[in-house]
Amino acid sequence: MQATDLQLLRAMIAQHKRYDILFGLVGLLATMVGVVTLLVLFIDLVLDGYPRLTYDFFTSFPSRRAEEAGILSAWVGTVLVMLVTAVAAIPLGVGAAIYLEEYAPKNWMTDLIEINVTNLAGVPSIVYGLLALGLFVYILDFGQSILTAGLTLALLILPVIIVATRESLRSIPVAIREAAYALGATRWQMVSDHLLRYSMGGILTGIIIGMARAIGETAPIITIGALTFIAFLPPVPFTIDPSTDLPAGPFDWLFSPFTVLPIQMFNWVSRPQAAFLENAAATGIVIIVATLAMNGLAIWLRYRIRKHIKW
Amino acid sequence: MFKHTSPRFKMTVMAGVLAGALLAPVAHAGLVKIDGSSTVYPITEAVAEEFQKSVKGKTKVTVGISGTGGGFKKFCRGETDISNASRPILKKEMDDCKAAGITYLELPVAFDALTVVVNKDNTWANELTVAELKKMYEPAAQGKINNWNQIRASFPNMPLKLGAPGADSGTFDYFTEAIVGKAKSARGDVLSSEDDNVLVQFVQRDKSALAYFGLAYYEENKDKLKAVAIKMDDKSPAVMPSVETTNKGIYQPLSRPIFIYVNAKSLQNPEVRGFVEFYLKHGGKLAKEVGYVDLPARAYTLALENLKKGKTGTAFGGHAEVGVSVEELLQREGKL
Numbered sequence: 001m002q003a004t005d006l007q008l009l010r011a012m013i014a015q016h017k018r019y020d021i022l023f024g025l026v027g028l029l030a031t032m033v034g035v036v037t038l039l040v041l042f043i044d045l046v047l048d049g050y051p052r053l054t055y056d057f058f059t060s061f062p063s064r065r066a067e068e069a070g071i072l073s074a075w076v077g078t079v080l081v082m083l084v085t086a087v088a089a090i091p092l093g094v095g096a097a098i099y100l101e102e103y104a105p106k107n108w109m110t111d112l113i114e115i116n117v118t119n120l121a122g123v124p125s126i127v128y129g130l131l132a133l134g135l136f137v138y139i140l141d142f143g144q145s146i147l148t149a150g151l152t153l154a155l156l157i158l159p160v161i162i163v164a165t166r167e168s169l170r171s172i173p174v175a176i177r178e179a180a181y182a183l184g185a186t187r188w189q190m191v192s193d194h195l196l197r198y199s200m201g202g203i204l205t206g207i208i209i210g211m212a213r214a215i216g217e218t219a220p221i222i223t224i225g226a227l228t229f230i231a232f233l234p235p236v237p238f239t240i241d242p243s244t245d246l247p248a249g250p251f252d253w254l255f256s257p258f259t260v261l262p263i264q265m266f267n268w269v270s271r272p273q274a275a276f277l278e279n280a281a282a283t284g285i286v287i288i289v290a291t292l293a294m295n296g297l298a299i300w301l302r303y304r305i306r307k308h309i310k311w
Numbered sequence: 312m313f314k315h316t317s318p319r320f321k322m323t324v325m326a327g328v329l330a331g332a333l334l335a336p337v338a339h340a341g342l343v344k345i346d347g348s349s350t351v352y353p354i355t356e357a358v359a360e361e362f363q364k365s366v367k368g369k370t371k372v373t374v375g376i377s378g379t380g381g382g383f384k385k386f387c388r389g390e391t392d393i394s395n396a397s398r399p400i401l402k403k404e405m406d407d408c409k410a411a412g413i414t415y416l417e418l419p420v421a422f423d424a425l426t427v428v429v430n431k432d433n434t435w436a437n438e439l440t441v442a443e444l445k446k447m448y449e450p451a452a453q454g455k456i457n458n459w460n461q462i463r464a465s466f467p468n469m470p471l472k473l474g475a476p477g478a479d480s481g482t483f484d485y486f487t488e489a490i491v492g493k494a495k496s497a498r499g500d501v502l503s504s505e506d507d508n509v510l511v512q513f514v515q516r517d518k519s520a521l522a523y524f525g526l527a528y529y530e531e532n533k534d535k536l537k538a539v540a541i542k543m544d545d546k547s548p549a550v551m552p553s554v555e556t557t558n559k560g561i562y563q564p565l566s567r568p569i570f571i572y573v574n575a576k577s578l579q580n581p582e583v584r585g586f587v588e589f590y591l592k593h594g595g596k597l598a599k600e601v602g603y604v605d606l607p608a609r610a611y612t613l614a615l616e617n618l619k620k621g622k623t624g625t626a627f628g629g630h631a632e633v634g635v636s637v638e639e640l641l642q643r644e645g646k647l
Contacts, residue, residue, distance in 0.1 A: 257373045
């Protein structure tokens, strides 16, 4: 009787172990589908576009001749838009998160705000584009400019930064806060001297992941009216602008028309000449590498900063 | 809270005011803003590129793509100086412009020849009549016409697979106008794509497929596709789409002029006027370079004269016409 029980038990364990292996395989398969697809796409892109990635490609304006065309105005546009996005989104996002986590009273109002922030992270980006078209382009009259695009993308990534910052603040033990208070620190001293320092890794990760999302966004930028053909750069502050013969003001570049990398790529994809498709692939490589580099930086920063914090 | 207005606080306020003043939007002198059709875009891009080189950056030109309709929306709000259009302005758009007090010049800049293409291995369809194309694409064909032998008895018994540009494109509007007889009237059960490269691949892979798009896409894919000659009716000669046949005006009814519309008020700005003059002088050569068909030389001369006279309005009166010569259009009385 006992022997058969043992046999049954063993059979059952063996059976469960088989399930275990099976599940592992299914999981591996699920992972590989994503990774392999991305890898194949990327390799295909590199094979198509790699020969076009020359120095000239980065220093030339778009042109009707595919071999002479480059992404100068597009990458400069992307960098400047990202700059505006960062300057607008970081203080707003981090500030809102600190307030919600450390200062705000816990009542239905803050609950409502919290639910809204989480929901905003899932709103399709085109909706932000439409909002920005009405608010920044028409009501505030910023025009179809770098400023408008930067602020639009800042709105888009604000929820990402708020959520990441709050998570990061929450992971700091309450004891740290109490210890700071016990030594006579005010709330602001506690936040600035302790919480911000310890949560910097998480906050930076959130910011960079948000920015990496913004760099590839096309829909909201098209909605606000980014242009496709731009063969000039925004005015550099205090240099002579050839179109006006006057020195440019320090913030004139904010109101300059612009284009960004994804839009330049989109334009080339739909052209009949095969040479333009190679340009599109090369632009795709630049976007993917920029995104990967930013995500890599986020991981590295998190690792470095966490290494020095022990509790 | 601000009991002591410290010098530091005052400085912060001053800096804020200063930043506000500096941030105030500046008017963009020397900027020519263009938007509209993706079909006209390659020509305008080429002209903008050459023009900016010729004035050494003194004038900045921006070109956007929001489709003929989207372009007119911005144009009639006064947001752009020039609108690219692959079809004449519609009645509704004329009314919008009128309401906003915007008058405009209509200038044809090139021809586009819509090209009907089939697979390389298609040995039977060398030429098609307008009536046969209508039988394929008209709304009544939906679900009923799906075999080549329904089009002509001598065609093989083979499924007929159709492709067409998206319903927002001026190309679709013009084809339906010219073939079916009514703009935007077409069967719905075809492969429809805003990206003509998708149609190229569709026809390239399927022996029984047929689609249409601009001549430039055919010229680039000549080795993969076969163009079909078009006959107005059974008795007229079959004409192959090409630069020559379109330029001579014998590739009918599928060749169409494409336009730029210029805001008359913007023309007071010497930069815009300079750009438009440059466009009409060099646009023909550049259009050929990017795969389109240039207008007869006389049409550009007439257009330049209209520009000089400041002749506003459209020659069409709100709907596309098939088979009118460009010279005739340019000499018509303009309607606003």
